[in-house]
Amino acid sequence: MQAVAKNQGAFWKHALLVVALFGAALLVRLYRLEAQSLWLDEGSSWELSRQAWSVLLADLLRPNAAYPLYHVLLKGWMGFAGESEAALRMPSVLAGALAVPLVYLMSLEVARLGLEESRPRAPGICWAGFAAALILLASPFAIWYSQEAKVYSLLLFNATLVLWALARVLRTGALRDWALLLVVGVVALFVHRLSILLVAAGAWLMALQVVGHRPRSWLNLLAPALAGLFSGLLVIAMISGLGGEQAAGRSAAGAAIPADPWLALELTVVRFSLDRWPGDSPSWWLLPWLLLAGLGLVAALVDLRRSATRLRAAFVLVMLFVPLGLFLLQLVVTRLYEARYLMMIYPAWLLLLTYPLLKPGAAQVSGQRTRIVRKSLTYGLVSAYALLLAGALFTGGRALVQPVFGLFSGDPVKEQYREAFAELATRVHPDDxxxxxxxxxxxxxxxxxxxxxxxxxxxxxxxxxxxxxxxxxxxxxxxxxxxxxxxxxxxxxxxxxxxxxxxxxxxxxxxxxxxxxxxxxxxxxxxxxxxxxxxxxxxxxxxxxxxxxxxTGAAAPTPARPVGAIFGDDLIFQGYTLKATMPVGPGVYRAGGNVPLSLFWEVTAPLEADYSLFLHLCQACDQPPAAGEDGPPLEGYLPTSTWLPGKPARDDRTIHLPADLAPGTYTMLLGLYDPNDPTPAGRLRIRGGDTLGDDRLVLGSIEVVANEP
CATH class of the missing domain: 3.40.1360 (Dna Topoisomerase Vi A Subunit; Chain: A, domain 2)
Structure with a gap:
């Protein structure tokens, strides 16, 4: 009964920790989710996921479709959640948040590898897993892809799941664990074809494990070497095949860069640590990450010499360096590199960073925590490691809020297509x-x-x-x-x-x-x-x-609606052309759209001032306008002081209608003013035409209809 109660207590302790890690990771990944515009690759995800189901399902079996399952899942999600920026990114948010507690569970399984337990015990908190989860929770690299409508956050989750399932198989050998590993391994190939790197590493680790349990012979030693060679050639051939159709697109999109293996290794370490390119942040920010990786590598190599910890060390080293090595090798063929292509080794990277803490974790599992901790690590080493871990978390946080580069800095760090197209949408005419x-x-x-x-x-x-x-x-x-x-x-x-x-x-x-x-x-x-x-x-x-x-070689057009009003002494408003945006013709416009006009001007003598104009829409015209447009002609690139007699000027303008503008009839008013005096006293007086007072010209009226799809 006491053992059962202890196991139940441990279960609830881990369950609460897992829920807390997921909640914290979710909050971080939801923060400022729509602050940045969609960028090129996210636009492609949206476009591809709108294809017919038959096309997307056929892509699952097409070898050169790099990540077909993601587009199938995104299409189903869009049918449920819509196509807003937040909706498109939400699958990545959820996958990235779920990866955080899963990293903890993965580390817990790895910590138990190779332990000989005479009786089952409830494992305590795995401090290596907790540290790995904290790093992932605040990782600038992981958060970036958790807020991007691309496959890489899902790839991170799936890769962590593969390592967790593989560790369970190596620890238990149970049939159900083998079945789980087979399922997640197959799914990984549909999540991203580059997951074959992970599958190859897992197969090689299995081969090494089999060799380790048999009498040594040249045949046993040759088996994993041949398996590694075969899987390496298979990976290179597959990635080269992807390069034919997909790599060209990645290169043209500016996502991938040419890189040799050594440069790619350097860039990977910097991006995995701080999500920066070299030189984008102070060099000392990288120091705690390098020291953590160095300590983890040394500890793992030492453990390779000990029978009790050999499997655990081999797991971390093989699952990190075999996929990395194969990827760097294929760069000789494709020369196209981006750190996100190596997302499948990020969980193993976290294991390496936190490897020294796996020893205290093992002590807890064996029930001899105090004795093992005192024997394996001094308090000084533990304190030094804790300081390095704190330094890594600190620099990672600084990278997130770093001006110009940080995702949470408030600066635009992704390309601002949203802002560019928003500007275009308020200015475009139907004949532009x-x-x-x-x-x-x-x-x-x-x-x-x-x-x-x-x-x-x-x-x-x-x-x-x-x-x-x-x-x-x-x-x-x-x-x-x-x-x-x-x-x-x-x-x-x-x-x-x-x-x-x-x-x-x-x-x-x-x-x-x-x-x-x-x-x-x-x-x-x-x-x-x-x-x-x-x-x-x-x-x-x-x-x-x-x-x-x-x-066109034709004569300059004349306004469709002549006016002939005179502003001031020498500025003649010839008239305007009101263009249609709806099938019913000019005069009827939809809220949320534009009222496009072309204004035609000429001067009888050079003007001394550079005037600005306003266009107002009003119903009660003694009140502020319901919508309007204000600014110099041609955005100031053709100031009125440069206009010459005999050379008419045409200015295409739009009045953008607010999406919530009430339907009804609106009067259009035009006026000119000196920008140095924006008050009514600075407006030019008008002679001729239909005016309100002597400083606003009535152009006519339009009908606004409701904003409907």
């Missing part, structure tokens, strides 16, 4: 050209434009020859394709991701952009007008407006 560069920005364009505007998204232009990397595609070919693509458009917007664009459209030395970006960046040199440049982290939006004769 939208250019995306590179062309694989398309999933994010489709995702965000549908969320930021109730108007139908325009079909964007892309230039596929840059994506294909044709060596013959140069200035002449670009000029021809651009002229054909932009023919008939007066205004165009370019959304460009500079760091990704340079991989397919490399800039000349000293330039920020290649051929595509430079065309919009230097609009004046193209005999066109710049109408705005908005720079966000990793994503830029550029606007260009061209006189119609330059693009």
């Amino acid at each position: 050209a939208i250019v995306l560069h590179p062309n694989y920005l398309r999933p994010l364009y489709d995702y965000y434009m549908a969320r930021f505007s109730r108007d139908p998204a325009l079909q964007p232009l892309t230039f596929a020859n840059f994506w294909q990397g044709e060596t013959s595609f140069g200035q002449r070919e670009w000029d021809l394709e651009r002229r054909a693509g932009l023919a008939g458009f007066t205004r165009s917007f370019l959304v460009i991701a500079p760091e990704h664009a340079r991989t397919v459209d490399p800039p000349l030395p000293g330039d920020e952009y290649g051929l595509v970006g430079n065309y919009w960046r230097f609009s004046r040199e193209q005999r066109t007008w710049p109408c705005g440049i908005w720079r966000f982290n990793g994503a830029h939006l550029l606007c260009q407006q061209a006189p119609e004769p330059y693009y």
Whole structure:
């Protein structure tokens, strides 16, 4: 009865710890979950997971589909939870949070390997597992992928599950544990094909275990070597096969980088520790991580010489260094590296960091805690290790809040496609050209434009020859394709991701952009007008407006609604064109969409001031407007002081309607003012046209309908 009560107490102690670890990990991973925009790979996850079920299920059996099970799971999840940023990332959040208590349970199993127990005892708290769980809970590397709509958080959970099941098999040999290991091992190959590295390491560890229980002979020693050689060749062949279709996409997306094995090893240690590239953080931040890894390696190598701890040490070393070695070996073939590709060894990395604490854990299992602790570790060594562990947790926390780089710093550390497309959505006209560069920005364009505007998204232009990397595609070919693509458009917007664009459209030395970006960046040199440049982290939006004769060879258009009002003494408002965004034609607009106008101006004499304009929508026009637009013409790139007689100016504007704007009829008002005096006294007086007072021109009225899908 006493033993039963003790076992029950130990069970509830572990259960409470597991629940507490999961709750803490979940809270950390939910913190600021939607603060960062979706980036390229997350957009691809959303796009791929919207394919038909038949396509996604067929991918499960396609060898060069890198992680097909994730897209199947994400599609099912989106059908339940929707497609918001938080919903897309929630499977990764849950997988990352579950991995934390699972790491503790995995460490508990590893700590019990090789122990000879005369009678079953309830294991106490595994301090190595607790330390590993704390590191994972606060790991910048793990948290990043727990807040990303990609497979790697699920891969971390699955890899931890494989190691846990493998340790149970090695400890018990029970049939049910073998069945569990077989299931999670097979599932791992569908979670990510690179899990074959883990499977190969597990098979090699099993081979070594079999050899260790048989009389030594050259045949027994040769068996694991042949198994390792065969699995290594299989891994290299498989990853090379993935490289044909998938590696090219990863390289073009800027995710993977060329790296030799030694550089890849260095980058892996830095990324696993702090989720940084070398030089992004103070070098001393890495010191506690290196010392922990060094101590763990030394302790494991020492344990290899002891029969009681040999299996435990071999488990950690084989499951860490065999997959790592095979991956580094295949870099000779593919040359494409990213630390996340090695996510499956992250649980073994945690075991290495906390390996010295496995000895106290073993003492608890054997029931001789005090004697073993005093015999194996002095209090000084324990204190030194605790200080190193605290230092690692401290630097990891500093990395999370580090300005510019830290995920919890409040700075944009992911590419701000959300912000770029939000800006575009409030400015675009139905007859504008939208250019995306590179062309694989398309999933994010489709995702965000549908969320930021109730108007139908325009079909964007892309230039596929840059994506294909044709060596013959140069200035002449670009000029021809651009002229054909932009023919008939007066205004165009370019959304460009500079760091990704340079991989397919490399800039000349000293330039920020290649051929595509430079065309919009230097609009004046193209005999066109710049109408705005908005720079966000990793994503830029550029606007260009061209006189119609330059693009089409036709005469400049006249406004559809002539007005002829005079602002001040020399500024004539010729009229405007109101464009349609709904099938019923101009005059009816949906809340959450845009009211697109083109304003036509000319001057009778040069102006001395640079004026700004406002467009207001109102019902009770003696009250603040319900919606509006304010700013200089052409975003200030063509100041009114530069306008010349005989050269009319056209300014395309939009009034963005709030999504909650009440349906009804609204009056449109136009006015000009001196930005140095934004009060009504600074407005230009108006002669001619229908006015409210003498400083607001009535353009007419529009009908706003409800914001409905």
